[in-house]
Amino acid sequence: MTEDYREDVCILIPTLNEGATIGQLIEDFNTEGFGNIFVIDGNSSDDTQEIAKNMGARVVAQTGKGKGQAVQDALAMIDDPYVIMIDGDGTYLAKDVHAMLEPLETGRADHVIGNRFADFDxxxxxxxxxxxNKMLNKFFSVIYRKNLVDILSGYRGFTNQAIRELELHExxxxxxxxxxxxxxxxxxxxEVVPITYRPRPDEGDTKLNPLTDGFGIxxxxxxxxxxxxxxxxFGIIGAILTFCGILLGIxxxxxxxxxxxxxxxxxxTALxxxxxIQMFIFGMLSDLVVSLHRETMRTLRRQQR
Ligand SMILES: Nc1nc2c(ncn2[C@@H]2O[C@H](COP(=O)(O)OP(=O)(O)O)[C@@H](O)[C@H]2O)c(=O)[nH]1
Ligand SMILES: [Mg+2]
Known part of the structure; x- marks a missing residue:
């Protein structure tokens, strides 16, 4: 490793059999000036781990199964001020890392999402x-009243503070x-940052199943x-019950x-x-509880920071 690499940014790469692309990806990050590379591997059966180790990355085998479990393992092991998470399949570009970091470094954001829809093949x-993807983003923005454009992006940035506050289970x-x-x-x-998204070099080799994973998401x-x-x-459940009741009533x-x-x-029908209607009342009461809880948590977080 040369002296010029930035050590305050950890590049986190979850991998499962990405031997074809991981080497190039690490090299690209080195070229951009990043040498603190952390590969969390899902016990790949190919040479992913060897390639990453030979290129100077810290390689750890995840303790369980799945990308989410790997990310949770990794985040618990990282102390650096900034973390950039990126898929190891060569679909995202290392050179977009500067744009991803900028909002974190200037304090404008705690979490950055790379927007693949900005420029995709x-x-x-x-x-x-x-x-x-579009449907799930729409669904998200209706429920959470915020349009994050590309919530399923694999290119993300975090401050250390944000990582310590996140509670992940999936x-x-x-x-x-x-x-x-x-x-x-x-x-x-x-903050949402435009990035470039390319096809996998080994097309069709994604581990994601669009139907079952899409439904799970x-x-x-x-x-x-x-x-x-x-x-x-509760409103959705209430609406379904009331709708069935009205149909039967007619x-x-x-x-x-x-x-x-x-x-x-x-x-x-009456039931x-x-x-x-009861479900709507549950919804209203829960809304009240959630609002009060949010106030309390906001105060606590302010004091912690
Ligand atoms: N450590 C680990 N990485 C995984 C696992 N499953 C997928 N990945 C990695 O997560 C990234 C995204 O997976 P991919 O199959 O490309 O999903 P897609 O981009 O959503 O189609 C890739 O770098 C995969 O190698 C897993 O079980 N464990
Ligand atoms: Mg991918």
Whole structure:
């Protein structure tokens, strides 16, 4: 390693069988002036670990399974003032690192998201991937009332403070959305920075399954809404119950008009509508609890800082 490398920035790379690209990626970061490289590996069966070690990276094998678990392992081991997280598959460019760092260094942001939609190769996203990404981003912005443009981006930057405050539990590909949600919860300053996104050199070799992982990510975003926007969380359930109740009610009333009475169905209608309205009331009460909790946490964080 030369003396000129910046040591205050840790480049964190989660890898699973990325032997084809990891070497070039580390070299590119060296060229940009970054030598503090941390590879958290998912026990790759190829030569990822050897290549990274030979290039001077700190290589650690994750203790469990999944990208999320790897990231959690790694973040607990990093003390540097800034962390830049990037996929090891060669889809993101090392030269975008300066733009990613700038908002962190000037204190404008605690967390930076590299926006892949700013400049992407048409081959980098499959149609399904692009639609899924857009839908999940929309879903996120409705629930959390903030448009972070590309919540599933694998290129992220954090201050040390932000990392210590994040509480992450998701082990798989839900980790990016969990980071986005938790930064909202912790009221971190988040900045979105345009970056370039390229196709994987070994196309189609992604470990992500667009359907099952997409569904998992969507349900993580929804599940966590309970703690951030409970009116939305309970409101959806309430709306479904009330809607079913009203539909059934229309049927019961129209049958009653022609002289047929359905007693059990009438009871069910009433139950559905009442439970639906109850859900809205739960939502309102939870909203109150969440607002009060947010105030308390805000005060605590101010004192801690
Ligand atoms: N350590 C570790 N890294 C993983 C695991 N699964 C995926 N990765 C890495 O996480 C990054 C993103 O994975 P990728 O399959 O490219 O997902 P995509 O970019 O969302 O399609 C890549 O660098 C992978 O090598 C895992 O289980 N453990
Ligand atoms: Mg990838």
């Amino acid at each position: 048409p081959a980098a996203f499959t149609k399904l991937n692009l639609i899924g 082990t798989g590909f839900e980790i990016e959305s969990e980071i986005a949600v938790d930064s909202m919860k912790k009221e971190h300053l988040v 969507g349900s993580t975003i929804y599940k966590m809404a309970k703690f951030h926007n409970p009116m939305f969380y 049927y019961v009333v129209s049958e009653w008009m022609i002289g047929i009475t359905h007693i059990p169905m009438t009871i069910l 559905l509508i009442i439970s639906g």
